[in-house]
Amino acid sequence: MVLIFEQNRNYVLGDAELEIIGDRDKLAQWRHKGMGPAFYKLGRKIIYRGEDLNAWADAQRVEPTNGGQS
Secondary structure (H helix, E strand, O other): OOOOOOOOOOOOOOOOOHHHHHOOOEEHHHHHHOOOOOOOEEEEEEEHHHHHHHHHHHHHOOOOOOHHOO
């Protein structure tokens, strides 16, 4: 697994690093729909763990097949 995010760091909305996966509105949509990376909701604060972000990013990996040829 490639580590895009720092494993032992907590990320909060507004952290520039989260823009890699989506803007604040996109993350809110995913949370509402039960999609996207795992998160913690502490009161009104949303916290993403680097470990969870990396696991989610790894699950999004697409392996090209057949070299793009039909």
